[in-house]
Amino acid sequence: MTPQDVEAVYEALARKIDAIAPDQTEPFLAKLALLLAYDCADVARVQRRIDEAALNLDHP
Amino acid sequence: MRPVGRSETDSLYFSYPHFEPPQERAHLEDRAPVAIVGAGPIGMTAALTLARHGIASVLFESKATFNDGSRAICIARPSFHILERIGAVSPFLDKALGWTKGRSFYRGKQILEFEMPDSADEKYRPMYNLQQQFIEQFLWQAIVAQPLIELRWQSTVTGIQDIAGGMMLEVRDLNGTYTMPAEYVLAADGARSPLRKMRGHRLHGEYYEGKYVIADVQMPHDYPTIRRALFDPDCRPGGTVLVHKQPDDIWRIDYQLADDESEADATKEENVRASVAAVLADLDYHGPWELEWWSIYSANTLALDDYRDGRLFFIGDSAHIVPIFGVRGLNNGLADAENIGWKLAHVLTGRAEPALLDSYSPERRGATLDVFANASKSARFMTPPTRGWRLMRDAALNLALSHDFVGFLAKPRQMTPYTYADSPIVAADDQTFGQGSPVAGAALPNARLGEGFLSDHLGQGYTLISFDAALRVDLPDLVTLHLALETPAARVLGAGPKTAYLVRPDGHIAARWHDAAPDQVLAAFHLSQGRPAQ
Numbered sequence: 001m002t003p004q005d006v007e008a009v010y011e012a013l014a015r016k017i018d019a020i021a022p023d024q025t026e027p028f029l030a031k032l033a034l035l036l037a038y039d040c041a042d043v044a045r046v047q048r049r050i051d052e053a054a055l056n057l058d059h060p
Numbered sequence: 061m062r063p064v065g066r067s068e069t070d071s072l073y074f075s076y077p078h079f080e081p082p083q084e085r086a087h088l089e090d091r092a093p094v095a096i097v098g099a100g101p102i103g104m105t106a107a108l109t110l111a112r113h114g115i116a117s118v119l120f121e122s123k124a125t126f127n128d129g130s131r132a133i134c135i136a137r138p139s140f141h142i143l144e145r146i147g148a149v150s151p152f153l154d155k156a157l158g159w160t161k162g163r164s165f166y167r168g169k170q171i172l173e174f175e176m177p178d179s180a181d182e183k184y185r186p187m188y189n190l191q192q193q194f195i196e197q198f199l200w201q202a203i204v205a206q207p208l209i210e211l212r213w214q215s216t217v218t219g220i221q222d223i224a225g226g227m228m229l230e231v232r233d234l235n236g237t238y239t240m241p242a243e244y245v246l247a248a249d250g251a252r253s254p255l256r257k258m259r260g261h262r263l264h265g266e267y268y269e270g271k272y273v274i275a276d277v278q279m280p281h282d283y284p285t286i287r288r289a290l291f292d293p294d295c296r297p298g299g300t301v302l303v304h305k306q307p308d309d310i311w312r313i314d315y316q317l318a319d320d321e322s323e324a325d326a327t328k329e330e331n332v333r334a335s336v337a338a339v340l341a342d343l344d345y346h347g348p349w350e351l352e353w354w355s356i357y358s359a360n361t362l363a364l365d366d367y368r369d370g371r372l373f374f375i376g377d378s379a380h381i382v383p384i385f386g387v388r389g390l391n392n393g394l395a396d397a398e399n400i401g402w403k404l405a406h407v408l409t410g411r412a413e414p415a416l417l418d419s420y421s422p423e424r425r426g427a428t429l430d431v432f433a434n435a436s437k438s439a440r441f442m443t444p445p446t447r448g449w450r451l452m453r454d455a456a457l458n459l460a461l462s463h464d465f466v467g468f469l470a471k472p473r474q475m476t477p478y479t480y481a482d483s484p485i486v487a488a489d490d491q492t493f494g495q496g497s498p499v500a501g502a503a504l505p506n507a508r509l510g511e512g513f514l515s516d517h518l519g520q521g522y523t524l525i526s527f528d529a530a531l532r533v534d535l536p537d538l539v540t541l542h543l544a545l546e547t548p549a550a551r552v553l554g555a556g557p558k559t560a561y562l563v564r565p566d567g568h569i570a571a572r573w574h575d576a577a578p579d580q581v582l583a584a585f586h587l588s589q590g591r592p593a594q
Contacts (some may be wrong), residue, residue: 030455038465 061354063329068128072278072352073308074193076125079213081233088231088238092118093408095229095242097217097255100127102376102393103248104199104211108146109401111208111519111567115408118240120211120231122216126200129353130191130276132390133306138477138503139394140184141515141567142391146398148202150444155194155307158185163289164470168294168342171460172467178185180414181548182506189277189285192390220258220372227371233592244404246371248397253378262380263362265432270356270443271317272384273326275336276310279349288343289442289458289470295338300442303343310352313339314384316443327356359383359431359439367421373400380428383439388431395477395566396424402565405452406589411521411537418588419485427478436471450546477503480568487562487571487584500571504563507549514549517541518563522588523571524581525553526560533581564588 020028037046062068069076082088087497094110096103099121107117128160135143135156143149148221164172203209212233213471219230226243247255256263283305290301295315297393302314313336317326325331331353339348351386363380367373376393399419444450453469480486480501489500498505517523524531528548529542543549543558553561553572560576561569562584571584 026451026459027455030451031459034455034459034466035463038463 061327061329063351068138069125070269071193072350073310074191076193079121079124081214082212085235085238089185089240091241091243092116093229093242094118094244094246094404095120095240096248097229098248098250098376098378099196099211100214100248100250101195101199101390102397103246104196104203105127105146105394106246106248106375106397107143107209107211108140108148108202108206109398110405111206112146113402113409114208115405117210118242119203119211120215120229121211121213124214126193128197128267130306130310130312131274131355132192132195133189133304133312134346134390135188135190135195136391137182137184137186139391140188142394142398144515145491145565145567146202147204151198151201152188152190152195156188156190156199157285157305157307158188158256159285159287159305160186161284162289162472164289164291165293165305166291166457166470167462169461170178171291172316172470173458173501174468174471179550181508181513183515186425189288189304189312190307191308191310194307195390217249217255220255222370229298239240241255243371243408246400247372247374247378248376248393251377251381256364256374256378257370259372261364261369261374263364265362265381266436267362268359268383268439268443268445270439270445271321271326272314272324273317273332273354273356274312274314275332275354276306276312276352277336277340277349278309278352279311279340279345279347281305281311281343281345281347282310283343287472288340289472290342291470291518292454293339293342295335295342295380299464301339301342303339315339323356327354339482357384357504359435359443361436361439363425363428363432367396367425368417373404373417373420375400375424378430379424382428382431383442388435390430392424392427397583398566399424406565412589413591415581415592416485419483419590423478423480423483426480427484430478441469441576444465477568479503481572485570485588485590486568487587490571490573492574494552497552497571498572500569502569504561504567504569505552507547507552509543509547509549515567518567519566521562522585524560525549525563526576527555528558528576531558531560531576531578531581533578533585535582535585562588 093115094117096117096119099119107119110117116514143152143230155251160176160178162174178186192377215231215233217229218232221228226241227245229240231238249255285305288303299316304312360381367379375396382388403416407414407416440449441453444453456469521537524540526542558575561572570588
């Protein structure tokens, strides 16, 4: 993926999150994660990405 | 529970008999080989299994009739084979509704239709629906015809003690109290098992938050016998509803309670009526209906650490409580009953060593833990316990509206017979078999054979299935079935010209060999009867 590709995905996500109902953000992202994981078809890689996505999040 | 004005056994479709306690008293204190406490489906199946193998038993039941409601309604294929082996299957086949198909809906749209495994090699359908009262009535009819079983109604076991060579039961009925010794005792006294409490044992495991009301209604609803699961329906936003057809125009509606619905409120008649009416509207049923019966349950996975306490064995709900998703409560209980039944019979008739009884708890508790693993997954999907499980469940259901690959998550993980691979009485599997054939410890699969099925040709005790006409092993209690390599059974069993399978009385594979020799068969037979290697 080129930096331009990453930016295109980043922008598309921002626009879609703004376009859907605010309380649908979580299900939207969860559905997206399942779809991309299915396309990726590499469970070990997906598990790694799940852990990485949880890094540096604010704690309650 | 039933509508106001109707007693617990005042059913729209079932006539409850009333059974008296024993009138003839002279023999009540006579020693019994086996005492069985609880004459529900599990206790009665244990008694019939013992009788099939020649052992007499006395059954104690505190109630005066059968179960008050339909409760366990799904009987799986392996259970039909058990019913056949105990000589009781015929009325079940006449009355029960067989089914193979399920449909799941999310917000009113169908997201999944699944077929359960079925083929011309199977004698019975994967699942049958039948109310528990009929299950008990049909088993009772078989018991009445069986002179080796004495069923004592309105007889409550109030105490149990170890004595030399057995156990002493204290029994109370309307006419007094008495004691009765037995060599072995089976506790089939249900989820609240008084015997479990008397012996100081506790169930361990997980409690889930989700609670369901189960309600039966009678209505002329024109829909085939297909299990329906409704996720997040209009009638119960965020909740789950299950719909099953039963005989006599009875429909089972299971609906999940919201977190803020109390058990006491939810089981009030007017609330049950309103909830059922909303479900029926969602099903697009607008005709007349009558409320028959309802109850409540929660989806727990609980089991005893050991199903055996000396000469006392726990079978069915007294040993384990499982969520209904996947219909394993009744079906696993029936497998418990058959498992301990044939083993006790073989020990009591001197055919096997008492060590055989040590295999009951590992085999059947192993089956329960396997059920827990599957049922916990089903329960988490049907009743997500936390925010994370709920978000992912809802996301998967929502995605299933447009993409098929996630729909399977909504599939019930139905009961399959457990493989006793780690059992102390099952031989190590022969690794020279190819993939796809059943391993040692697995339930023997069925296959067409002549005009009938392979299962029709199995013996009362052990069966040696041999594809080598020259293989002969002479043992009492062993029937040898020689099959040709051209039979469907050879394909199902991955057989070569010298292949043999040793099958136990409960239809599980004790051992198998791609190239069998008589001394191997002999050794596996002894192992399967709890005898040390010779």
